[in-house]
Amino acid sequence: MSKLDQYIEAATRDSTRQSYRAAIEHFEVQWKGMLPATADGVARYLAEYADTLAVSTLRQRLAALAQWHNEQGFPDPTKAPIVRQAMRGIRALHPAQEKQARPLQLDELERVVGALDRAVGAARLGNDRAGELRNLRDKSLILLGFWRGFRSDELCRLRVEHVEAKAGEGISCFLGRTKGDRQNLGTTFKAPALTRLCPVDAYLDWIGAAQLTTGDVYRPIDRWGHVGEHGLHIDSIAPLLRALLGNGGLDGAKAYSGHSLRRGFANWAASNGWDVKSLMEYVGWRDVKSALKYLDASVSFAKDRMEHSMAGRLHELERS
Incomplete structure (x- = not known):
């Protein structure tokens, strides 16, 4: 070539x-x-x-x-x-309603992370190196994927040398190519450190335990605890996420996909008062229609808009 x-x-x-x-x-x-x-x-x-x-x-x-x-x-x-x-x-x-991934809710995320924490503790007690690494990796992947609204392919393409994380402050991830970056100029995504469900601490715990300094962030781990040289394949993310949700005690794990993290964050942000512009800037959407598809998945967001509209209408009627 x-x-x-x-x-x-x-x-x-x-x-x-x-x-x-x-x-x-x-x-x-x-x-x-x-x-x-x-x-x-x-x-x-x-x-x-x-x-x-x-x-x-x-x-x-x-x-x-x-x-x-x-x-x-x-x-x-x-x-x-x-x-x-x-x-x-x-x-x-043959009209068909567009199928969309089920969004992962914050309480569901908390349940999954709790199960992963318990699994890490059990693996350490049992001197299970593979189990410890696998659960630390999965915890980092699901937390960073949720709080940054990453797609599956973006998680697979993250590289250690392009990530800067500082405990108690935040994390910065550079991707040379994203779906919305048509010119391949590269995009930097940042997320803050949190008091709980923290993507920064989870990332640092994972790369520290795996002793990663360069290369792909999220990699396969064999049964002996050896970390692979190359990153996870994009097709492995959805089955991995479903397995994590099932292990966390969530029903209907098959309804989730790799896109559930992105939809879950959008759902959470909309429910907590983020406007469309702020969400687009944070997630990296260039198209308003794409953003609105995520926001419209949030019933509470729709309810807030309806209540706001009716309150404004009532105010107008009272003044007339």
């Missing part, structure tokens, strides 16, 4: 590249489609899987096909009228 190819590849997120590769393989191998494709072929592909795949998945498949054709220098068949009409018809006949 040439240096130019390396830079071009780096411009696309790993998760996007993998999902696009899987989409092309599905079109060619499973459906037996031919590339380059015709507009009629793409439309028939959509019709074939309209009953079994979500509309969002079909849109992702179209994006992958469009990218493949553009990269290979072929006309993009996904822009043809027949493909657009097929997608409109599929959306009309």
Whole structure:
């Protein structure tokens, strides 16, 4: 691979590249489609899987096909009228409510962290090095993920040399690439030290016990207590979180995903009076619509807005 190819590849997120590769393989191998494709072929592909795949998945498949054709220098068949009409018809006949991760509530976070603390204590008493490290790692991951509203891929890409943490003060995390940073300029995320459920103390405890000075922050740990050289894979975050929630005694752990930490923080912040602008600045949202989807998940936030609106209306009526 040439240096130019390396830079071009780096411009696309790993998760996007993998999902696009899987989409092309599905079109060619499973459906037996031919590339380059015709507009009629793409439309028939959509019709074939309209009953079994979500509309969002079909849109992702179209994006992958469009990218493949553009990269290979072929006309993009996904822009043809027949493909657009097929997608409109599929959306009309197969409407689906967008599924969103269940937000992790603060009391649920507290229960999980309590279980992890007890597990750390038991591991130390039993001289279980692997158990101690694993529970310290998980505690740091869930607390930092919640209080910073990190996505799964962002947690996986955190590096020790790009994190500065000071007990009693706060933590600063630099990420060279985030979903909202289209120009890859890099973003620094900060969080304060807290009197309880502190992400700073949890991070320092983890890297201290694991003796990490460089490289990925969150890594696999084998049964002998050896810390891996590379970071956790993004696909491991959701199962890990569900296991933590189940061990913490929470019902319905399967309803949570890696995005539950981000949604949970947004829910908590909205319920505690954060306005949209403040939340967008803290989390790093550039799009108001994205932020509002998180805020609208908070019933208490909606209630506050409704009560405020009705109070204002009552005040107007009293003055008239």
